[in-house]
Amino acid sequence: MHPHSTSLLTISAIHPMIRSMFSENSVFDTLIIGNGLAGSMLAWQLIQHGQKIMVVGDESLPSASRVAAGLFNPVTGKRLVLQPYAETVIPAAVTLYRSLERRFGQCFFHEKPMLRIIKGRHEKETFEKRTVESDYIPYLGTILPTPALVNAPNGLFEQRKTGYLDTNSLLDCLRDYFIAQGFYHPFSFDHADLNVTSEGIEWRGFKAARIIFCEGFMAKENPWFNWLPFQPAKGEILSLKTDVKLPEKIINGGKWILPLQNGHFKTGATYDHNLSTLEPTDAGKAELIAGMQKLLTSPIEYSLLDHRAGVRPNTLDKHPFIGLHPVRPEIGIFNGFGSKGSMLIPFYSAAFADCLSKGLPLPPEADISRIAYG
Numbered sequence: 001m002h003p004h005s006t007s008l009l010t011i012s013a014i015h016p017m018i019r020s021m022f023s024e025n026s027v028f029d030t031l032i033i034g035n036g037l038a039g040s041m042l043a044w045q046l047i048q049h050g051q052k053i054m055v056v057g058d059e060s061l062p063s064a065s066r067v068a069a070g071l072f073n074p075v076t077g078k079r080l081v082l083q084p085y086a087e088t089v090i091p092a093a094v095t096l097y098r099s100l101e102r103r104f105g106q107c108f109f110h111e112k113p114m115l116r117i118i119k120g121r122h123e124k125e126t127f128e129k130r131t132v133e134s135d136y137i138p139y140l141g142t143i144l145p146t147p148a149l150v151n152a153p154n155g156l157f158e159q160r161k162t163g164y165l166d167t168n169s170l171l172d173c174l175r176d177y178f179i180a181q182g183f184y185h186p187f188s189f190d191h192a193d194l195n196v197t198s199e200g201i202e203w204r205g206f207k208a209a210r211i212i213f214c215e216g217f218m219a220k221e222n223p224w225f226n227w228l229p230f231q232p233a234k235g236e237i238l239s240l241k242t243d244v245k246l247p248e249k250i251i252n253g254g255k256w257i258l259p260l261q262n263g264h265f266k267t268g269a270t271y272d273h274n275l276s277t278l279e280p281t282d283a284g285k286a287e288l289i290a291g292m293q294k295l296l297t298s299p300i301e302y303s304l305l306d307h308r309a310g311v312r313p314n315t316l317d318k319h320p321f322i323g324l325h326p327v328r329p330e331i332g333i334f335n336g337f338g339s340k341g342s343m344l345i346p347f348y349s350a351a352f353a354d355c356l357s358k359g360l361p362l363p364p365e366a367d368i369s370r371i372a373y374g
């Protein structure tokens with residue numbers, strides 16, 4: 001139990017006035033479990049709606065958001081598939097990140113074009129087909145000359161509206177803000193301690209109209225939502241430094257290189273449904289180094305700064321899991337952002353906040369009512 005809560009409970013048991021203050025201060029509209037990108041952004045949106053919220057997060061638990069490179073890439077895969085609703089989701093994300101940047105006086109979202117290496121004739125034909133499709137025009141550039149260092153025997157083209165979110169800086173700012181407002185408790189939440197009543201929920205002296213779980217891949221263990229078809233995928237990622245001058249654009253050829261400042265860069269990512277270990281592995285490191293060197297015409301010297309692993313909360317149908325429990329509407333979930341949290345979470349957190357505060361309908365593709373319960 002968090003030390004603050006122990007002392008408040010003890011004091012409130014002694015002094016009736018403090019007890020009434022404590023109980024009033026412990027009643028919330030929404031209790032949010034998890035302070036990755038999903039929980040933090042949903043909390044932020046609900047605060048903008050005037051809700052009284054409390055975020056419960058245990059930073060010693062794994063967090064995909066703390067590992068992710070935060071890449072923003074609307075057109076992905078061999079078939080160059082455009083993110084569904086890209087025309088809505090992307091402006092929503094950029095607008096929200098820019099408003100958070102103004103609020104906190106820091107840059108979080110960095111626009112950066114991407115050089116997409118063409119794998120072969122088939123991929124080139126797909127690119128040529130896509131470039132004349134009106135939906136794709138804002139996101140696909142032209143074939144560009146290959147920079148000297150990049151290994152692209154079949155050529156490359158530019159992708160637009162790409163970039164990366166500095167997820168750790170944003171999460172640090174939001175957590176510090178929640179702490180300053182008294183909206184954050186660094187607890188580990190145990191589902192067995194939750195009481196659901198006709199008036200809402202109660203957890204360790206905290207009462208709320210509802211609780212929303214934003215636990216990332218750990219939702220598999222959540223007794224109210226373990227029927228949702230998650231397909232978690234582990235990923236590893238490296239942070240490196242080199243004296244070689246890399247292109248300033250992101251290089252993407254399956255594995256990717258994200259150039260940062262002063263010779264720093266990231267490379268990733270592995271993709272594995274085997275969760276037998278959540279730790280970074282030697283095999284993962286070897287795969288990433290080989291993949292990174294293969295993107296370049298000749299091997300570069302580098303120093304390894306960091307090697308991290310996390311688990312993406314992927315879903316079977318590749319859409320998020322958002323909504324209230326079909327039998328216990330005091331309990332909800334905001335999860336399933338897979339490999340695209342930085343692009344999707346702003347739009348869907350705004351939509352869920354509208355749903356929770358104003359009763360507006362959820363986007364149907366993300367609403368958990370699409371999944372049969374039981």
Ligand SMILES: Cc1cc2nc3c(=O)[nH]c(=O)nc-3n(C[C@H](O)[C@H](O)[C@H](O)COP(=O)(O)OP(=O)(O)OC[C@H]3O[C@@H](n4cnc5c(N)ncnc54)[C@H](O)[C@@H]3O)c2cc1C
Pocket residue numbers: 033034035036037038039056057058059060061062063064065066067068069070071072187188189190214215216217218234235236237268269270309310311312313334335336337338339340341342343
């Ligand atoms: C290697 C890798 C690379 C990635 N690259 C990208 C990328 O380039 N671009 C992109 O958009 N996305 C990327 N992703 C995916 C992205 O990280 C996720 O979509 C996003 O971070 C999911 O956020 P979340 O808040 O749902 O989950 P998480 O970040 O995992 O957050 C869940 C939080 O819940 C907390 N929690 C869980 N259970 C409890 C409990 N019982 N009590 C208290 N707290 C609890 C955890 O501490 C954690 O902080 C990547 C993921 C990985 C692993």
